[in-house]
Amino acid sequence: EAVLSPRDDHFAPPSLVCIENTHNRGGGSVWPLAQIESVTSAARQHGLALHLDGARLWNASAASGVSESEYAGHFDTVSVCFSKGLGAPVGSALAGTADLIAKARFYRKQQGGAMRQVGILAAAAMHALEHNRARLADDHANCGTLANGLAKLPGLEVDAAGTETNLLFIGTGGRDAAALAKRLDESGIRLLATGPHTLRAVTNLTVTAGEIAQVLKAFEQLP
Structure with a gap:
């Protein structure tokens, strides 16, 4: 409401509200359903369109117990990804x-985004949907184990209590994040430096509980 009123001629009037669930930069945090209902209700009152960036919607549902359809029901459009958590x-x-999908197909074609003979990719997505959703809780558990372990190490900043899904941001305590990522990569551990002093870790179906223990050991050995 504060952003929408009063309108300022110096800025383009908003037409769309987009919510990302789970929230990447929020450390994989899950939007509470009540908060989504509050935001979308306010947006509707102002005639704004609503989009759900659900690249990790499967993770949000697995963590909260709220179905994907219940989340999606508050939005005009929803995007989902089959290659991240699944x-x-x-x-x-x-x-x-x-009508919206017909327009989306046109704009995709206009931008050269159409693909032919993608049945093999669709088959992989179907396999992921049918076989990998139930095991997302394993990724969340592994991420929680990683967060709790790193939180005990000196010189690192980790919000273990706030780790809800499969994303973890690690503060390096002033040490160069890119240099640490490079050193860990030499041990076969790949993390992303998202800032000068921040690393991001993502657990997925290729990461086992045993490998989480190896990651913790590697962090313990960092200078």
Whole structure:
């Protein structure tokens, strides 16, 4: 409401509200359903369109117990990804009304985004949907184990209590994050430096509980 009123001629009027669930930069945090209802209700009152960036919607549902359809019901369009938590080699999908999807197909074609003979990719996405959703809780548990272990190490900043899903941001305590990532990569551990002093770790179906223990040991041995 504060952003929308009063309107300022110096800025373009908003037309869309987009919510990301789970929230990447929020450390894989899950939007509470009540908060989504509050935001989307306010947006509707102002005639704004609503989009759910659900690249990790499967994780949000697994962590909260709220179904994907219940989350999606508050939005005009929803995008989901099959290659992140679900582990398919590639693939995303956009859901919405028939009219909206018809427009989306046109714009995709206009931008050269159409693909032919993608049945093999669709098959991989279907396999991921049918076989990998139930095991997302394992990724969340592994991430929680990693967070709790790193929180005990001196010189690191980790919000273990706030780790809800499979994303973890690690403060390096002033040490160069890129240098630490490079050193860990030499041990076969790949993390992303998202800032000068921040690393991001993501657990997925290729990371086992035993490997989490190896990661913790590698961090313990860092200078």
